[in-house]
Amino acid sequence: MNVADLKINNLVEYKNQIYNITEIFQDNEKDYFVKIENDIHGFSVPAASIKPIHITEEWLEKFGFSRTYSSEQRIRYERPESFIKYDIDLSSRKIVEGLKIYGNSIRCKYIHEFQNIFSCLFGKEPATMNYRLVGTES
Secondary structure, eight states: OOGGGOOTTOEEEETTEEEEEEEEEEOTTOOEEEEEEOSSOEEEEEGGGOBOOBOOHHHHHHTTOEEEEEOSSEEEEEOSSTTEEEEEEOSTTOSSOEEEETTEEEOOOBHHHHHHHHHHHHSSOOOOSSOOSSBOOO
């Protein structure tokens, strides 16, 4: 993962568990580290050792999206804000997959990317429903 894409409160995966980033820092050798925490553990690891979490239907629902359309080619999820949608392209080309904001497509495959976009738009973290920070669910 590119450490420049990360921010505090991003959800990431480390050793098959989900963690929340609580700090990003450099050591004396200029290597980047992140402090990560979940319901059980909290510690610092090299930023290069964490992985992004892929957006799945389950994660979309945890972030307040609801399935509004389904066909052989596409599944659409929408949030209460009418201008935010997420399309899952079921074709092998994945042309229409990703976040849609005011009809504009934004490449967004990972949870931390969605969190960052949402935070920029609304000035707050997206509320999640019933996610636990222990095992990966993707």
